[in-house]
Amino acid sequence: MPPEADKKTATDDLDVRLVRTARDETGPADAPDSTSEQPRADVGPLSRMIGYALRRAQLAVFDEVIANFAEIDLRPAQFSVLVLLNHRPGLKQSDVAAALGIQRANFVVLFDGLERRGLARRTPAPNDRRSYALFLTDAGKAMLGRASELEAKHEARLDALLGEGGRERLLELLERVAKLR
Amino acid sequence: MPPEADKKTATDDLDVRLVRTARDETGPADAPDSTSEQPRADVGPLSRMIGYALRRAQLAVFDEVIANFAEIDLRPAQFSVLVLLNHRPGLKQSDVAAALGIQRANFVVLFDGLERRGLARRTPAPNDRRSYALFLTDAGKAMLGRASELEAKHEARLDALLGEGGRERLLELLERVAKLR
DNA sequence: TTATTTTGTAGTCAGCAATAACAATTATGA
DNA sequence: TCATAATTGTTATTGCTGACTACAAAATAA
Numbered sequence: 001m002p003p004e005a006d007k008k009t010a011t012d013d014l015d016v017r018l019v020r021t022a023r024d025e026t027g028p029a030d031a032p033d034s035t036s037e038q039p040r041a042d043v044g045p046l047s048r049m050i051g052y053a054l055r056r057a058q059l060a061v062f063d064e065v066i067a068n069f070a071e072i073d074l075r076p077a078q079f080s081v082l083v084l085l086n087h088r089p090g091l092k093q094s095d096v097a098a099a100l101g102i103q104r105a106n107f108v109v110l111f112d113g114l115e116r117r118g119l120a121r122r123t124p125a126p127n128d129r130r131s132y133a134l135f136l137t138d139a140g141k142a143m144l145g146r147a148s149e150l151e152a153k154h155e156a157r158l159d160a161l162l163g164e165g166g167r168e169r170l171l172e173l174l175e176r177v178a179k180l181r
Numbered sequence: 182m183p184p185e186a187d188k189k190t191a192t193d194d195l196d197v198r199l200v201r202t203a204r205d206e207t208g209p210a211d212a213p214d215s216t217s218e219q220p221r222a223d224v225g226p227l228s229r230m231i232g233y234a235l236r237r238a239q240l241a242v243f244d245e246v247i248a249n250f251a252e253i254d255l256r257p258a259q260f261s262v263l264v265l266l267n268h269r270p271g272l273k274q275s276d277v278a279a280a281l282g283i284q285r286a287n288f289v290v291l292f293d294g295l296e297r298r299g300l301a302r303r304t305p306a307p308n309d310r311r312s313y314a315l316f317l318t319d320a321g322k323a324m325l326g327r328a329s330e331l332e333a334k335h336e337a338r339l340d341a342l343l344g345e346g347g348r349e350r351l352l353e354l355l356e357r358v359a360k361l362r
Numbered sequence: 363t364t365a366t367t368t369t370g371t372a373g374t375c376a377g378c379a380a381t382a383a384c385a386a387t388t389a390t391g392a
Numbered sequence: 393t394c395a396t397a398a399t400t401g402t403t404a405t406t407g408c409t410g411a412c413t414a415c416a417a418a419a420t421a422a
Contacts (some may be wrong), residue, residue: 042269054235060360161361180244258408290371309419372413377405377414381404382404390398
């Protein structure tokens with residue numbers, strides 16, 4: 001089984017692909033796997049490295065956010081655009097991209113998705129025919145409202161984990177680290 | 182000069198507003214940040230969200246790590262494998278993948294790269310013909326040595342940013358967050 | 363033995379970031 | 393004023409990474 005292997009690709013027709021919606025499980029009876037708590041494998045020196053710890057934490061948080069937003073089909077990056085545009089309407093693409101740390105080239109596709117779904121729109125900028133002023137549509141604002149509710153619950157859960165003053169301390173430390181850039 | 186100029190729904194004139202960045206914010210209000218590196222654009226509510234802050238910090242750290250490791254052509258994920266294998270030689274693929282939070286399917290390609298470069302090797306597992314026991318080669322240990330030096334400098338730089346006790350507090354908080362998983 | 367689980371693989375797909383190259387538009391400066 | 397440089401939005405490409413499906417071989421449970 002390891003190496004070797006025969007070609008045998010072919011067969012690839014059905015493509016069911018279920019969307020994995022967090023929550024719920026094998027409902028009735030049983031549930032053999034007791035409340036699992038990960039053993040947290042020993043990774044040695046890695047556990048002392050900031051980068052490694054950051055990555056693990058970030059993936060954990062994003063996993064949950066993505067699962068939470070699955071029902072409204074919104075990605076974290078899209079959410080951040082909605083929040084920013086609601087906070088500062090009329091920014092142009094370069095501004096939003098820069099504020100979020102996204103390459104302006106990549107932002108185009110990201111925003112196309114929002115516009116295609118009618119959540120945001122491009123408007124000709126008043127003084128510069130090269131650029132657009134970006135705004136949320138009413139649908140976008142409604143979407144942001146729902147997303148914010150989900151987000152609030154998520155943040156509350158994090159606060160429970162972080163404990164008293166944990167959020168403040170964490171945000172402060174993360175901001176320092178981000179200064180590296 | 183945007184592409185088509187089709188949009189332009191007749192009745193659309195309102196909304197000229199000048200957009201002023203509401204500067205509520207916590208902390209020392211304005212202060213035309215003197216010697217700060219970046220203007221740190223105002224992203225509003227985003228700056229209070231753990232996920233956003235985590236992502237920014239993680240990207241900043243990885244950017245630097247990737248740049249530091251560029252000269253030895255090593256990716257963070259590869260580095261983590263070297264560290265783990267040096268710490269616990271003989272693990273099988275499933276173990277390493279699980280410990281690092283990588284899908285075992287994806288780990289195959291990752292390890293192939295290390296093996297191809299002669300940094301690590303697969304050895305038939307003693308009691309299980311299905312699996313391999315993984316080890317670093319001498320070249321792999323040498324590579325890990327150089328990488329560790331670069332990593333140490335990086336961590337030192339982070340410590341300078343984090344200040345006294347900063348690392349401990351940050352690691353502790355990140356570990357709690359990672360518990361989400 | 364038979365059924366189930368584990369392990370390693372291959373392949374596909376999606377998200378996201380970095381880059382290069384362009385055309386239209388502004389800004390600059392001599 | 394006009395040639396040149398810088399901006400802005402765009403397209404396309406590449407690479408890393410993570411998630412999933414499907415498989416075959418081997419180990420384990422029933």
